[in-house]
Each structure stands twice: as structure tokens, then as C-alpha cells.
Amino acid sequence: GTEFADQAGLSRIEVLDEIGSTNTELTRLASDEPDAWGDLAVLVAERQTEGHGRLHRPWASPVGASLTVSILLRPHNAAGRPLPTQSYSWFSPLAALALREALAQIAGIESALKWPNDVVVDGLKISGILAHLAPGAHGEPPGVVLGTGVNVSLREDELPVPTATSASLAAGRPVDRTALLARYLEEFARRYRAFCAVNGNADAPLDGGRSLLSRVQDATITLGRRVRVELPGGRRLEGRATGLDGHGSLQVVEDSGERHAVSAGDVVHLRP
Numbered sequence: 001g002t003e004f005a006d007q008a009g010l011s012r013i014e015v016l017d018e019i020g021s022t023n024t025e026l027t028r029l030a031s032d033e034p035d036a037w038g039d040l041a042v043l044v045a046e047r048q049t050e051g052h053g054r055l056h057r058p059w060a061s062p063v064g065a066s067l068t069v070s071i072l073l074r075p076h077n078a079a080g081r082p083l084p085t086q087s088y089s090w091f092s093p094l095a096a097l098a099l100r101e102a103l104a105q106i107a108g109i110e111s112a113l114k115w116p117n118d119v120v121v122d123g124l125k126i127s128g129i130l131a132h133l134a135p136g137a138h139g140e141p142p143g144v145v146l147g148t149g150v151n152v153s154l155r156e157d158e159l160p161v162p163t164a165t166s167a168s169l170a171a172g173r174p175v176d177r178t179a180l181l182a183r184y185l186e187e188f189a190r191r192y193r194a195f196c197a198v199n200g201n202a203d204a205p206l207d208g209g210r211s212l213l214s215r216v217q218d219a220t221i222t223l224g225r226r227v228r229v230e231l232p233g234g235r236r237l238e239g240r241a242t243g244l245d246g247h248g249s250l251q252v253v254e255d256s257g258e259r260h261a262v263s264a265g266d267v268v269h270l271r272p
């Protein structure tokens with residue numbers, strides 16, 4: 001644990017046998033003991049009994065077949081100043097890119113991002129990511145808890161919804177859960193440090209390479225498609241998803257020509 005944390009650049013990693021929700025628990029732990037977790041801490045559960053997604057929707061995680069992990073972030077730039085909170089919307093796409101890389105390396109699977117927070121393989125959901133604010137330490141701005149659920153070795157009959165798949169189903173062979181977790185955390189930590197180093201600027205080159213915005217745009221299969229978007233209040237939009245703006249909002253152009261920047265909602269990909 002500690003050795004891996006040091007090597008991956010994490011401040012702490014803990015594994016629990018069983019918990020309701022790693023997101024809820026890590027938020028609680030971080031507010032009870034603000035100094036005990038550091039700036040990039042990880043909580044993993046062997047068994048998660050009350051996992052949730054957005055809007056209190058349930059997240060299913062069959063025991064032994066899923067990864068359920070939460071990451072506490074207290075983002076600071078190179079000068080030690082807190083990152084602007086506007087940059088926080090980029091943490092979940094950043095995590096999705098890291099998971100995509102881990103799935104490619106460990107399971108040989110090609111995956112993509114579906115806006116706003118899914119990782120999909122051939123259109124089927126293999127992972128969902130849920131970010132929310134966490135209490136900041138000592139009067140600092142809030143941190144973020146970033147939860148990831150990954151379907152690692154669910155069999156066909158264990159899939160909770162018809163739109164789901166698992167890594168082992170997609171790869172057609174067993175996938176090592178621990179190896180996938182380790183690679184995910186390494187890939188995440190590296191990208192996250194690079195993003196903090198540019199002060200959370202999604203347009204800035206990362207590690208001398210392309211910007212986070214352009215990497216996320218390239219990996220997101222929602223872009224360029226016809227979509228139906230259900231907004232949080234229940235209103236619906238239909239049109240073409242043309243891109244992401246600097247906050248990670250989805251730009252949608254309706255047939256009438258009216259443009260929208262959608263910051264939250266559920267997307268259905270429509271046939272052209």
C-alpha cells in the first residue's frame with residue numbers, strides 16, 4: 001500500500017473490506033481528519049453496498065467483479081496556491097482519460113468517453129465517474145472527491161443494465177483487477193500533476209504535449225453526433241453536439257440553429 005502510494009505519487013491509499021459508498025466515506029473521513037489524507041488520497045472498497053451515481057441513481061458493483069475507488073483531490077499549482085475552482089470540471093474527464101489508458105494497457109481494450117462522465121466500449125458503459133466537492137482543509141477552498149466504478153469481470157448475467165459491459169467481456173479474457181487499479185491510479189496521478197502544474201488551464205500543453213481540452217475532445221465520441229440531452233430540470237434538447245467549451249460544457253446546436261452550452265445532463269446518442 002504505502003510503497004505503491006509513494007511510487008505512484010499518492011499521499012495515501014486505504015482499502016476497506018466493505019462500505020456503503022467510497023465517495024461518501026472519503027468525504028466524511030477528509031472532513032473529520034483534514035490533515036490525515038494529504039492532497040491526493042485514495043480509498044478503495046472490496047465491496048460497495050450503496051454505491052451511487054448522479055441524482056442518487058444506484059451504481060451496481062457485484063462483489064469481486066468491480067472496482068470501486070474514490071480519489072480525494074486538494075489541487076494546488078506549482079506555486080502552492082489552490083487551483084481556480086473553475087478548473088474542477090476537468091477532473092472527471094481527466095480521470096476518464098487515465099482509465100481509458102489503463103484499459104488499453106492492461107486489458108487491450110479500445111474505449112472512449114461519452115459526455116459527461118462515462119467510459120464506453122462499443123457504446124456500452126464500462127465505467128462511470130462521479131465528482132463532487134469535498135470540504136477544504138483549514139479554510140482553504142474545497143477539494144474534490146472523484147469516484148470511479150469500473151466493471152472489471154462481470155459476466156453477461158451480472159450486468160445491471162443492457163447498456164453495460166465489463167472489461168473481461170470486452171477483452172474476451174480475464175482482466176486483473178489489481179493491475180487495472182494500479183495502472184489507473186498511476187495514469188491519473190501523472191495527468192493530474194501535469195494539469196495542476198499549468199494551474200488547471202485546459203488549453204495549456206500538458207507535459208509538453210497536447211492540451212487536456214484537445215485530448216478530451218479527441219476521445220469523446222459524443223462530439224459530431226446527433227444527440228438528445230435531458231437537462232437536470234427535465235427539459236430536453238435535440239441537435240448536434242459540436243464540441244466542448246473551456247469549462248467542459250457540451251456545445252449543442254439545435255436544428256433551429258439555436259446554440260446551447262450544457263454543463264450537466266444525460267445524453268442519448270441518436271442515429272445520424
Ligand code: BT5
Pocket residue numbers: 020021022023024050051052053054055057058059060061067068069070117125126127128129130147148149150151160161163164165
Ligand atoms: C455514474 O452515474 O455513472 C457514476 C457512477 C460512480 C460510481 C462510483 S463507485 C465509487 C464511488 N462511490 C460511489 O458511491 N459512487 C462512485 P450516472 O451517470 O448517474 O449513471 C448511473 C446509471 O448507470 C444508473 O442509473 C444505471 O442505469 C447505470 N448503471 C448502474 N450500475 C452500472 C454498472 N455497474 N455499469 C454500467 N451502468 C450502470
